[in-house]
Amino acid sequence: MKEYSTKDIRNVVLIGSSKSGKTTLSEAMLYEGKVVDRRGTVEGKNTVSDNTEFEQTNQKSVYATPLYAEFMNTKFNIIDAPGSDDFCGGAISAFKVCESAILTVNGAQGVEVGTEIFARYADQYNKPMIVAVNQLDTEKANWEHTRDTLKEAFGKKVVFAQFPVNPGPGFDGIVDVITMKYYHFTDENGKFEESDIPAQYADEAEELHMELVEKAAEGDDALMEKYFETMELSIDEVRAGLRAGLAKREVMPVFCISARKDIGVKRLMEFVINVAASPAGETNKTVGGEEVACDPSAPVSIFIYKTSVEQHLGDVSYFKVMSGVLKEGADLVNPENGNGERLSAIYAVAGDKKEKVSSISAGDIGCVMKLKGGKSDVTLAAPGQEAFEHMVFPDARYRCAVKAVDKNDEAKVGEALNKIAAQDPTINVEYSKELRQTILSGQGEQAINLVKWRMNNEFKQNIEFLAPKVPYRETITKVATA
Ligand SMILES: Nc1nc2c(ncn2[C@@H]2O[C@H](COP(=O)(O)OP(=O)(O)O)[C@@H](O)[C@H]2O)c(=O)[nH]1
Ligand SMILES: [Mg+2]
Structure with missing residues (x-):
């Protein structure tokens, strides 16, 4: 691999609700970047991202997996984060190293609770978000509902860069209102033809283009002035305006994809490279x-x-x-x-x-x-430098007591639990002197169950969970003599 210079790097984390297609999207991105020449599927248990036994057995991501694609002379680093809040540590640590997030939304469901949870984390950690509406090829794809829920959830920040043509099983086209082109997909491997926007979509395209240009103009005062004078901006000016708006987290551009059929993925990557920040300007x-x-x-x-x-x-x-x-x-x-x-x-x-x-x-x-x-x-x-600020994770939301099934294994169990806790910053293991129990805590029941699975399968240790004892404390409230 060649060495990429700082300006030719993009670091993006994929966030969103469970099952919105982050892992499938990462696979399509790797395919577009020629890291794989065939795309695996979550069902086929052969994606590059979900490569652990637990993830493949359960067909869901629990670790944030770093991946990359080499695309348009850019090293496109992707971190595929889990979609369950129990494993939010993966997304949060990725925020420390990524400049932007791609928020995937299931185009059959619209904005879900999980979408809002991860969008809130992105807010908290100050990361710009680009929205990818996925699964537009499914039977229940519902673009209008998805579009409305996006507006409802994120208000004026939302701006549509695209809209889909034939959402549903026949999904085969995207109208792009940045490039003002129509992309018609001819296979399920990302191949497409580019043409002018067909007449029946021209009005909708024009309307969304105006909204987008106005939004881009808001990103920068000089662009706003030019926009007021001419009522139009060039494509490079639109990109510059969106770049500024994204950096200030005032804009969430929306793209249309089918990760499974590799529709729209290339264009989404192109946008990230053309518009989203590289690490070059960051401190x-x-x-x-x-x-x-x-x-x-x-x-x-x-x-x-x-x-x-x-x-x-x-x-x-x-x-x-x-x-x-x-x-x-x-x-x-x-x-x-x-x-x-x-x-x-x-x-x-x-x-x-x-x-x-x-x-x-x-x-x-x-x-x-x-x-x-x-x-x-x-x-x-190198000597003489300071450490970087530490990462901050939410406090534990679920706790239980844990013990070795066989008392003789206590030391080994303790060691293995500490190893797991060292890998997952949201898992804590501590011995409570007061309760005389080892207390395991994390973000939720699923996270704790993963610890048990790993103990059994990876460390070959049997543990059991118990309710933590209630500390027995009494307050002396009045004086008595006996
Ligand atoms: N039809 C269709 N299925 C998809 C698409 N993207 C993902 N899926 C399926 O949706 C499910 C969840 O996908 P996955 O990538 O694991 O979502 P994640 O939980 O966000 O990582 C899996 O069964 C995928 O095969 C898509 O674009 N179209
Ligand atoms: Mg996944």
């Missing part, structure tokens, strides 16, 4: 409040946002290069404890496919194996 705050520019010519620093234990590989640390250029063999230090670490081999990652590279530029995402102190939320940097 990241350190624990001391300093802003570090994502500048390839600065001293190197990386931030580990995720770790996992993977088959045949052991401990894997996933990071973003926050500044400088990371070279294989680099000797870095953890500014918070002074410990040194050599990164002898570094990789680009698409799920369990890892490609060794010799350097990774500021803004890009990669991984490294078997570090001594490669825990998530850790900065490694």
Whole structure:
């Protein structure tokens, strides 16, 4: 793989409700980026993203998987996040390293509770959102309902970049009101013909184009002036206006896709590359409040946002290069404890496919194996730099007591639970002296059940859950003599 410069990188996280097609979309993006030459399906248990036994058995994502596509001379990094709030830690850690989010919406359901939950996280973590209305090829696809629920949920931010032609099983076309072109899809592998907008869609296209241009103009004062004078903007001006609006999180452009049939995916990626931010302009705050520019010519620093234990590989640390250029063999230090670490081999990652590279530029995402102190939320940097601000996760919402089924396994069980907690920042394990119980807590029952599954299947340990004891406390309220 060639080394991509900072301006030629995009980092996007896929968020949205469960079953809105994030994993299927990531697969189509990998296909468009020629990382795979056949697309797997969630049902076929052969997507690049859902590559763990638990995910394949349950046909749903529980880990946020880093992936990439090489597309339009851009390294297009994708993090496919789980759609259940129980596993929100995946999306939240991805926000730390991605400039934008793609919010997938099931075009048969419209905006769902899960859509709103993840949109709220994106708000909280300040990430611009691009909306992809998916599943427009399904029997129950309902564009009008989806469009209305989007407006209801997100108000004036919503602006339609496209509308679908023949939504439903015959879905085969998209009218794009940025390019003012009609895309007609001729197979289920992303092939399309581009033409002028057919007469019967011209009025709707014109109306949405006007709304879009006005929205773009609002992004920037100079564009607004030009728009008032001429009532029109060039396509590059529209892009510039949308770029500014996205950065301020005042605009949520809406695209139409079928991830399964690879309809509209290429155009969505093109938009991200043309309009969404690259890491080049960004700065990241350190624990001391300093802003570090994502500048390839600065001293190197990386931030580990995720770790996992993977088959045949052991401990894997996933990071973003926050500044400088990371070279294989680099000797870095953890500014918070002074410990040194050599990164002898570094990789680009698409799920369990890892490609060794010799350097990774500021803004890009990669991984490294078997570090001594490669825990998530850790900065490694050339000497003399500060650690980056730590990630913040929601407090636990579900807790239970846990114990080894066989008392003799207690030590091993404790060790395995700590390993799991180290990988998932929303899982906590602590021994309560007061209750004399080990308390496991997380974001919900599903998250706790995954811990049990992993204990049984990956660590071969039997555990049982118990209700936490109620602490027995009494307050002395009045004086008595006896
Ligand atoms: N017909 C159709 N099915 C889709 C599409 N996208 C996803 N699916 C199916 O919808 C279900 C959920 O998809 P998945 O990618 O796992 O959604 P996620 O939970 O958001 O990652 C799976 O059965 C997919 O095969 C699509 O564009 N069209
Ligand atoms: Mg998924």
